[in-house]
Amino acid sequence: MSEQTFTLDGQEIPFATGQSVMQAALSAGVFIPHLCYHPEFRPHGSCKLCTVKINGRPATSCTTPAAAGLEVESDTQEILDKRRTLLQMLLVEGNHFCPSCEKSGHCKLQALGYELGVMTPHFNHFYPDRPVDASHPDVLLDFNRCILCELCIRASAEVDGKNVFALAGRGIGKHLIVNAESGKLGDTDFALTDKAAQVCPVGVILAKRQGFAVPIGQRRFDAAPISAHVDEFRPVAPQAGGKP
Amino acid sequence: MSFDLETAHHPEQLRRVAIDPVSRVEGHGKVTLLLDEHNRVHQVRLHIVEFRGFEKFIQGRPYWEVPVMVQRLCGICPVSHHLAASKALDMIVGATRLTPTAEKIRRLMHYGQILQSHALHFFHLASPDLLFGFDADVAKRNVVGVVAAHPETAKKGVLLRKYGQEVIRMTAGKRVHGTGSIPGGVNKSLSAEERAALLKDAYQMVAWSREAVALARQLFEQNADVNSAFGRFDAHSMSLVRADGAMDLYHGGLRARDMKGGILFDHFDYSRYWDVIVEDVKPWSYMKFPFLRALGPDTGWYRVGPLARVANCDHIPTPLADKERATFMASPGAAGATLGYHWARMIEMLHAAESIKDLLHDDDLGGSDLVVTGERADRGVGVIEAPRGTLIHHYRVNENDEVTRANLIVSTTHNNQAMNEAIRQVARQHLDGQEITEGLLNHIEVAIRAFDPCLSCATHALGRMPLEVTIVSRDGTPIDRMFRDEHGRCSRA
Numbered sequence: 001m002s003e004q005t006f007t008l009d010g011q012e013i014p015f016a017t018g019q020s021v022m023q024a025a026l027s028a029g030v031f032i033p034h035l036c037y038h039p040e041f042r043p044h045g046s047c048k049l050c051t052v053k054i055n056g057r058p059a060t061s062c063t064t065p066a067a068a069g070l071e072v073e074s075d076t077q078e079i080l081d082k083r084r085t086l087l088q089m090l091l092v093e094g095n096h097f098c099p100s101c102e103k104s105g106h107c108k109l110q111a112l113g114y115e116l117g118v119m120t121p122h123f124n125h126f127y128p129d130r131p132v133d134a135s136h137p138d139v140l141l142d143f144n145r146c147i148l149c150e151l152c153i154r155a156s157a158e159v160d161g162k163n164v165f166a167l168a169g170r171g172i173g174k175h176l177i178v179n180a181e182s183g184k185l186g187d188t189d190f191a192l193t194d195k196a197a198q199v200c201p202v203g204v205i206l207a208k209r210q211g212f213a214v215p216i217g218q219r220r221f222d223a224a225p226i227s228a229h230v231d232e233f234r235p236v237a238p239q240a241g242g243k244p
Numbered sequence: 245m246s247f248d249l250e251t252a253h254h255p256e257q258l259r260r261v262a263i264d265p266v267s268r269v270e271g272h273g274k275v276t277l278l279l280d281e282h283n284r285v286h287q288v289r290l291h292i293v294e295f296r297g298f299e300k301f302i303q304g305r306p307y308w309e310v311p312v313m314v315q316r317l318c319g320i321c322p323v324s325h326h327l328a329a330s331k332a333l334d335m336i337v338g339a340t341r342l343t344p345t346a347e348k349i350r351r352l353m354h355y356g357q358i359l360q361s362h363a364l365h366f367f368h369l370a371s372p373d374l375l376f377g378f379d380a381d382v383a384k385r386n387v388v389g390v391v392a393a394h395p396e397t398a399k400k401g402v403l404l405r406k407y408g409q410e411v412i413r414m415t416a417g418k419r420v421h422g423t424g425s426i427p428g429g430v431n432k433s434l435s436a437e438e439r440a441a442l443l444k445d446a447y448q449m450v451a452w453s454r455e456a457v458a459l460a461r462q463l464f465e466q467n468a469d470v471n472s473a474f475g476r477f478d479a480h481s482m483s484l485v486r487a488d489g490a491m492d493l494y495h496g497g498l499r500a501r502d503m504k505g506g507i508l509f510d511h512f513d514y515s516r517y518w519d520v521i522v523e524d525v526k527p528w529s530y531m532k533f534p535f536l537r538a539l540g541p542d543t544g545w546y547r548v549g550p551l552a553r554v555a556n557c558d559h560i561p562t563p564l565a566d567k568e569r570a571t572f573m574a575s576p577g578a579a580g581a582t583l584g585y586h587w588a589r590m591i592e593m594l595h596a597a598e599s600i601k602d603l604l605h606d607d608d609l610g611g612s613d614l615v616v617t618g619e620r621a622d623r624g625v626g627v628i629e630a631p632r633g634t635l636i637h638h639y640r641v642n643e644n645d646e647v648t649r650a651n652l653i654v655s656t657t658h659n660n661q662a663m664n665e666a667i668r669q670v671a672r673q674h675l676d677g678q679e680i681t682e683g684l685l686n687h688i689e690v691a692i693r694a695f696d697p698c699l700s701c702a703t704h705a706l707g708r709m710p711l712e713v714t715i716v717s718r719d720g721t722p723i724d725r726m727f728r729d730e731h732g733r734c735s736r737a
Contacts, residue, residue, distance in 0.1 A: 099421060100313035132304055134644035140306055186644075208645055209337075211308040213615075215424065215432035216417025 360408025367401025379683025
């Protein structure tokens with residue numbers, strides 16, 4: 001049987017049955033910008049950063065099943081402009097102060113900003129008031145940087161079996177909460193070794209007392225842009241794409 | 245209590261002249277003068293009009309973020325804040341003694357900072373006044389004029405600063421706002437290649453620093469009587485000194501001398517600085533007025549920085565700088581002169597260059613033992629001799645690792661009253677009874693610049709900041725107005 005393929009910016013991309021467009025692209029070594037996608041979790045389709053045009057219609061590549069003959073556009077001026085705008089909106093919606101953030105150099109949001117050439121926030125900052133939760137002995141929660149990707153929610157529920165995190169509120173009031181009567185992480189059974197402690201793409205869930213231990217020049221995205229890290233995002237095992 | 249010329253008795257009857265902003269200093273400040281109809285000076289104040297709020301918004305942040313965040317106070321000497329905060333947090337994490345590698349990397353970073361900051365100030369900011377004269381043509385009296393008239397001097401100044409920035413980059417990760425120092429130590433050591441790259445030019449930096457000391461000395465001594473008297477005032481002084489009394493810009497005990505040179509306190513443990521230093525506030529400035537507790541606010545103010553340090557210590561622990569110190573101390577009037585700051589600053593730059601050269605031969609710089617921790621504490625104080633003087637960082641941290649309180653007493657704050665005294669003295673000496681001119685106003689700025697004040701801002705002007713001075717009669721009618729445009733040209737309305 002011949003290999004199934006679709007085209008991504010004119011390049012033939014092979015795929016296995018059940019893979020999403022995103023998974024197939026990453027498997028082929030082609031990077032599509034993303035934030036809420038993680039190779040170990042079911043796709044979510046919420047950050048919209050991986051939006052591509054499939055046969056001329058916008059769609060999130062992480063949730064769209066690959067199919068033979070699709071014509072996918074990703075690296076076009078129109079799509080890159082929209083991705084930049086999405087990043088700018090994320091950057092002003094929270095409090096992202098890269099200069100003093102310990103996730104700087106390791107942060108996917110920052111790395112994508114560099115990758116896509118976000119030179120200014122463009123929009124007015126919201127400056128939301130989001131207190132830090134430092135109640136846990138080993139982990140700090142800095143909600144200022146949350147982008148609502150739900151990776152910690154998915155990891156805690158699906159891998160750790162703890163359901164420590166959830167989203168509350170609606171619309172612009174939506175925010176990450178901790179499932180404890182007090183609302184404090186220190187009153188949960190969350191542990192630094194939990195999968196949920198490892199998946200935050202930005203600087204919300206942080207191991208305490210580790211900040212800035214890695215020198216500038218040796219941080220994750222210092223040597224090469226995030227698009228050169230495509231191997232880290234390849235699917236780890238065959239998994240079902242499709243519905244979030 | 246109000247000092248002479250601090251507050252006029254009847255300000256409503258006086259006209260106001262403002263120097264706003266003061267140029268060729270770090271940050272934003274202004275000077276106001278109140279004059280009567282005979283141009284007699286009744287009030288002189290240096291106002292610091294910035295409000296930064298770092299002490300407040302650091303509250304609630306995790307302590308390990310502090311050294312990186314608070315250094316954003318400044319773009320000129322962020323290393324000083326980076327290190328002072330790190331030293332305070334060393335106490336929080338129980339690191340009572342750093343590893344040799346960590347301490348030497350931090351010292352190297354600090355000497356790089358001293359070198360670049362002092363070079364920046366002397367060559368870029370102060371030399372136009374010193375080389376061309378305080379009331380020289382304003383179009384020439386700037387760093388571009390220095391480059392045109394003294395290209396070799398200017399070039400060496402630029403390269404000295406560049407070298408200091410390279411030292412910082414290799415130890416902190418970036419030339420400005422790096423992350424090298426962390427609570428309990430550092431996050432990197434120096435590779436053999438990095439050491440070799442820095443060593444290649446280290447001896448040249450020592451040689452150029454010696455030339456800079458010679459230039460500063462020559463500029464002072466060629467008109468010693470005038471330079472010694474300019475803005476001169478008697479003051480106590482304070483700095484850190486090493487256990488043997490030597491100059492130590494990174495660590496030591498607090499030593500204060502009275503205005504006659506007698507010891508007020510010595511080797512005082514800075515972790516209880518509040519036993520000897522109190523901060524006063526005035527309604528007309530955002531900058532506080534520290535004073536020595538034992539002497540009170542009226543007579544307890546003091547000066548810090550290069551002039552205080554060079555005179556305060558017993559010797560400098562590098563031979564060339566120590567020799568220059570001996571010459572400086574023997575020069576009549578230099579050690580207490582406001583303009584003596586420049587000479588003392590260059591002696592410190594030489595000390596920094598020598599220290600960098602010596603450290604680069606130390607194999608500990610390449611060690612891998614970078615961080616220590618010990619018994620956790622809830623309070624930490626870090627003190628360092630920043631380029632502009634003694635810098636105090638004080639933090640309280642709760643059991644959740646959040647900062648609950650911060651107090652920063654920066655170098656320029658210590659010098660607040662001293663700078664006000666200097667400009668009042670200049671006003672008495674040069675402005676009182678005179679028609680105000682741009683050149684005379686620059687005399688005020690020259691006195692302020694001698695202290696190399698950092699008005700807590702990452703921007704700095706180079707003598708080209710637009711300025712408007714309006715003299716208003718007592719009935720509110722403008723009677724004289726002078727402008728300085730963005731090109732430094734002065735005109736009268």
